[in-house]
Amino acid sequence: MSPATIYDALIVGGSFAGLSAAMPLARAAKKVCVLDSGQPRNRFAEASHGFFAQDGVAPLTLKAAGREKLAAYPTVDFVNDEAVMARHTQDGFLIETLRGEVLRARKLVLAFGVRDHLPDVPGLAERWGGTVLHCPYCHGYEFLNQALGVLCITPMSVHQALLISEWGPTTFFLNGKDMPDAETLSHLKARGVQIESAPIATLEGEAETLDGVRLMDGRLLPLAALYVATRTEMTSLLAEQLGCAMQGGMHGPVIVVDQIGQTSVPGVFAAGDITRSMHNASFAAADGMLAGVAAHRSLVFGPLGM
Numbered sequence: 587m588s589p590a591t592i593y594d595a596l597i598v599g600g601s602f603a604g605l606s607a608a609m610p611l612a613r614a615a616k617k618v619c620v621l622d623s624g625q626p627r628n629r630f631a632e633a634s635h636g637f638f639a640q641d642g643v644a645p646l647t648l649k650a651a652g653r654e655k656l657a658a659y660p661t662v663d664f665v666n667d668e669a670v671m672a673r674h675t676q677d678g679f680l681i682e683t684l685r686g687e688v689l690r691a692r693k694l695v696l697a698f699g700v701r702d703h704l705p706d707v708p709g710l711a712e713r714w715g716g717t718v719l720h721c722p723y724c725h726g727y728e729f730l731n732q733a734l735g736v737l738c739i740t741p742m743s744v745h746q747a748l749l750i751s752e753w754g755p756t757t758f759f760l761n762g763k764d765m766p767d768a769e770t771l772s773h774l775k776a777r778g779v780q781i782e783s784a785p786i787a788t789l790e791g792e793a794e795t796l797d798g799v800r801l802m803d804g805r806l807l808p809l810a811a812l813y814v815a816t817r818t819e820m821t822s823l824l825a826e827q828l829g830c831a832m833q834g835g836m837h838g839p840v841i842v843v844d845q846i847g848q849t850s851v852p853g854v855f856a857a858g859d860i861t862r863s864m865h866n867a868s869f870a871a872a873d874g875m876l877a878g879v880a881a882h883r884s885l886v887f888g889p890l891g892m
């Protein structure tokens with residue numbers, strides 16, 4: 587690629603959403619660049635579950651397969667680097683990377699994902715993606731009918747505790763947070779959820795496995811897995827730099843997009859975890875496909891993409 591290359595579309599983030607967005611553009615023989623820093627959110631898990639026809643495949647294997655399929659299209663370039671700055675130009679957009687590369691494109695698709703803020707509980711971070719988890723649809727079946735825990739972080743944690751009890755006997759760890767109101771307690775009781783109000787000292791177990799939660803009062807509550815509704819933040823400031831409208835989501839801020847992934851900034855599309863509160867690889871891939879098609883249509887028909 588020469589420095590003068592202007593891509594039809596530049597995709598920031600090359601995982602479920604980004605690689606899916608690139609495919610319809612590649613299949614329309616558009617010049618596409620996928621810029622990716624190689625840190626998908628689910629890289630901490632050994633297996634990814636629920637993805638169509640790929641249940642149980644390792645996250646990085648899935649991503650590599652997606653890249654391999656795209657690499658068959660000669661108009662697709664991959665740049666392994668991190669976007670650090672984005673701005674508008676006369677004919678589209680310009681991105682600067684961490685290593686100092688400058689990339690230009692007529693359209694942008696943002697698909698850079700979110701990162702999780704893990705609560706500061708000793709022994710929790712090193713089990714993230716193994717026995718400390720956020721989503722039972724992704725990693726619940728593996729712990730079916732075993733002792734499960736939910737850590738109280740936000741008001742959403744109550745909802746999580748009510749849901750997790752579908753998979754196994756559940757304890758809701760308040761860990762210093764206030765006792766829920768009477769109505770909430772009656773819902774939790776109806777689902778058989780136990781409440782534990784003592785603060786947590788540490789999670790115990792060999793390596794990634796979990797034997798249980800050690801409480802500050804010395805008791806060890808045996809547990810196979812602990813669920814945590816993390817707060818999320820975007821991995822990049824690009825959307826702010828471009829002036830994309832944002833709004834508060836259930837776990838953290840999300841980029842406002844319409845039904846086809848167009849942001850509030852013409853020519854900038856977005857897909858995946860950065861645009862929604864329900865986070866899942868299949869949703870991200872579907873969002874990416876939509877955004878890729880919309881970006882292509884806007885190349886053909888102009889900003890409205892009709």
Ligand SMILES: Cc1cc2nc3c(=O)[nH]c(=O)nc-3n(C[C@H](O)[C@H](O)[C@H](O)COP(=O)(O)OP(=O)(O)OC[C@H]3O[C@@H](n4cnc5c(N)ncnc54)[C@H](O)[C@@H]3O)c2cc1C
Pocket residue numbers: 598599600601602603604621622623624625626627628629630631633634635636637667668669670697698699700702714715720724725821822857858859860865866867868870
């Ligand atoms: C522990 C864990 C386990 C999970 N397990 C499952 C599961 O089993 N099944 C399931 O369906 N979902 C699972 N999920 C959810 C799933 O990981 C996300 O919904 C999905 O990864 C979102 O895809 P995405 O493409 O939006 O973002 P990501 O997959 O996070 O990809 C974003 C990509 O953008 C890159 N990037 C970030 N910033 C920049 C930048 N500035 N410049 C260039 N590149 C950048 C990153 O390196 C990354 O490659 C899990 C999540 C977690 C945290």
